[in-house]
Amino acid sequence: MDIREGKEKFIESWGKMASDWGINRTMAQVHALLLIAPEAICSDQVMEDLNISRGNANMNLRALMDWGLVHKQLKAGERKEYFYAEKDMWIVIRQIILQRKRKELEPMLKVLDEVAAVEASCPESESFTKVVRDIQVFSHKANQTLDALVKADSNWFTSVFLRMVK
Amino acid sequence: MDIREGKEKFIESWGKMASDWGINRTMAQVHALLLIAPEAICSDQVMEDLNISRGNANMNLRALMDWGLVHKQLKAGERKEYFYAEKDMWIVIRQIILQRKRKELEPMLKVLDEVAAVEASCPESESFTKVVRDIQVFSHKANQTLDALVKADSNWFTSVFLRMVK
DNA sequence: TTTTGTTTTCAAAAATAATTGAAAGCAGTG
DNA sequence: CACTGCTTTCAATTATTTTTGAAAACAAAA
Numbered sequence: 001m002d003i004r005e006g007k008e009k010f011i012e013s014w015g016k017m018a019s020d021w022g023i024n025r026t027m028a029q030v031h032a033l034l035l036i037a038p039e040a041i042c043s044d045q046v047m048e049d050l051n052i053s054r055g056n057a058n059m060n061l062r063a064l065m066d067w068g069l070v071h072k073q074l075k076a077g078e079r080k081e082y083f084y085a086e087k088d089m090w091i092v093i094r095q096i097i098l099q100r101k102r103k104e105l106e107p108m109l110k111v112l113d114e115v116a117a118v119e120a121s122c123p124e125s126e127s128f129t130k131v132v133r134d135i136q137v138f139s140h141k142a143n144q145t146l147d148a149l150v151k152a153d154s155n156w157f158t159s160v161f162l163r164m165v166k
Numbered sequence: 167m168d169i170r171e172g173k174e175k176f177i178e179s180w181g182k183m184a185s186d187w188g189i190n191r192t193m194a195q196v197h198a199l200l201l202i203a204p205e206a207i208c209s210d211q212v213m214e215d216l217n218i219s220r221g222n223a224n225m226n227l228r229a230l231m232d233w234g235l236v237h238k239q240l241k242a243g244e245r246k247e248y249f250y251a252e253k254d255m256w257i258v259i260r261q262i263i264l265q266r267k268r269k270e271l272e273p274m275l276k277v278l279d280e281v282a283a284v285e286a287s288c289p290e291s292e293s294f295t296k297v298v299r300d301i302q303v304f305s306h307k308a309n310q311t312l313d314a315l316v317k318a319d320s321n322w323f324t325s326v327f328l329r330m331v332k
Numbered sequence: 333t334t335t336t337g338t339t340t341t342c343a344a345a346a347a348t349a350a351t352t353g354a355a356a357g358c359a360g361t362g
Numbered sequence: 363c364a365c366t367g368c369t370t371t372c373a374a375t376t377a378t379t380t381t382t383g384a385a386a387a388c389a390a391a392a
Contacts, residue, residue: 001281001283003290003294006281006284010278019188022186022187037293043339054339055381059341079389108179112176121169123204127204128169131202131253132176141324144327149330190350209368220352221371245367
């Protein structure tokens with residue numbers, strides 16, 4: 001496999017994985033492209049490399065900046081904007097966890113708290129309350145774990161990882 | 167909030183969370199319905215409670231069985247099939263991790279291994295190889311961690327959780 | 333101010349995913 | 363065998379998501 005083929009495969013695969021996990025495929029492909037780029041690139045480059053429209057490129061670059069995974073770079077004397085991705089994988093993962101925790105886990109927790117408060121009056125509702133409370137406990141644990149992860153640095157993660165697999 | 171409202175909210179919310187994570191919303195709603203059901207229910211019940219067609223109910227019940235989250239129950243003297251969900255949250259989570267690991271993480275690992283083997287011949291390709299290898303290391307660690315998680319029992323998880331948040 | 337190079341927006345179109353429902357399949361029963 | 367009650371399938375429809383591209387907005391330069 002040569003380098004061009006490798007890049008293509010990586011971009012395609014990163015996009016596939018993202019869409020499996022409910023993230024826009026093209027957004028992930030733009031991310032992949034920037035991750036492996038040796039330096040910042042402009043939107044025309046993104047459009048050309050991925051064969052997407054200007055609007056699409058713009059939207060996804062914006063979204064990636066919102067996620068805190070990509071940053072803008074202005075070159076002196078140039079009007080065009082350039083973009084580069086955060087390449088420290090630990091920071092990337094942290095950022096993704098942080099965003100998804102906020103957007104998806106926490107709203108669910110809120111609902112669970114509300115719903116778990118329902119009085120298990122009749123025996124028919126006991127099953128409901130039981131399951132909901134189990135999920136509630138579990139989710140709160142997961143949330144706390146992610147909080148710890150997000151606060152921690154890369155070495156801490158590695159040490160926890162080692163303890164886990166041991 | 168009364169019990170009926172609570173159930174509705176839980177089912178809706180479980181479906182929403184699932185679709186955020188790339189899982190069919192209706193499949194998750196069927197799952198939610200079975201999770202909180204005090205006993206096994208038949209497909210007509212599912213159709214009625216969720217307002218979905220026979221075909222849809224059937225497909226999603228089958229998918230849930232493929233995931234190992236729902237099981238069939240045959241009642242003596244009855245031709246109809248009944249379904250019930252695994253309610254032990256630890257088993258549920260494990261099953262979900264196992265499936266998604268297989269279907270989504272492992273294929274990605276395979277690609278990473280292939281792609282990371284690309285020779286960093288020119289300086290332009292160095293950036294590529296560097297990033298890919300970082301992701302590769304990270305992903306393999308994540309995979310190992312999930313393996314450990316899947317093999318472990320619930321108490322083990324709690325103890326690791328406690329160590330992590332400490 | 334006007335021109336120029338660029339980014340942003342968003343309604344419409346295209347692509348993709350989910351759902352329906354009717355027909356076919358299947359297995360017990362009479 | 364034919365009937366009955368139920369499950370499964372899948373082509374067609376419907377819903378949802380993504381993408382396009384042209385127009386508008388913007389801002390630096392002339």
